[in-house]
Amino acid sequence: MNRIAAIALIVAGLFPSQALALSTQELLNACQSKKGSDDNLFCLGYVNGVADAMGRLLGPDAKDRYCPTQPTTYGAFQQAFVNWALRHPEKWSAIAFNGVNQALRATWPCP
Secondary structure, three states: OOHHHHHHHHHHHHOHHHHHHOEHHHHHHHHOOOOOOHHHHHHHHHHHHHHHHHHHHOOOOOOOOOOOOOOOOHHHHHHHHHHHHHHOHHHOOOEHHHHHHHHHHHHOOOO
C-alpha cells in the first residue's frame, strides 16, 4: 500500500465517526485548500486511498471500477475528483467515498 493511502486509512481510523460522515463537499473543500496544508494532504490521502481500494479490491468484471490507460499520479486522482465535484454540486451531500468513486469512473471509464 502506498504511503499516502496508508496515512488516509490511519487518519480515518483515528476519527471513525467523522470519516464515515465526510461529505463530498467537505472533501472538495479540503482538496481546494492550500497545497501542502493538512486539509489538502488529507484530501490527497483520502482520494488516493479510495483509488487504491477500488483498484485492488474490485475484480476486473466489477461495474464500479475505473480504467486509466496509463500510470496515474496521486495529483491526477485528486484533480479528477475536484473537477468532477465542481461539475456536480448536486452530489455534494453524498458520502465522500461515493463521490470519489464516481469521479474516478467518470474520468477513466472502462471500455
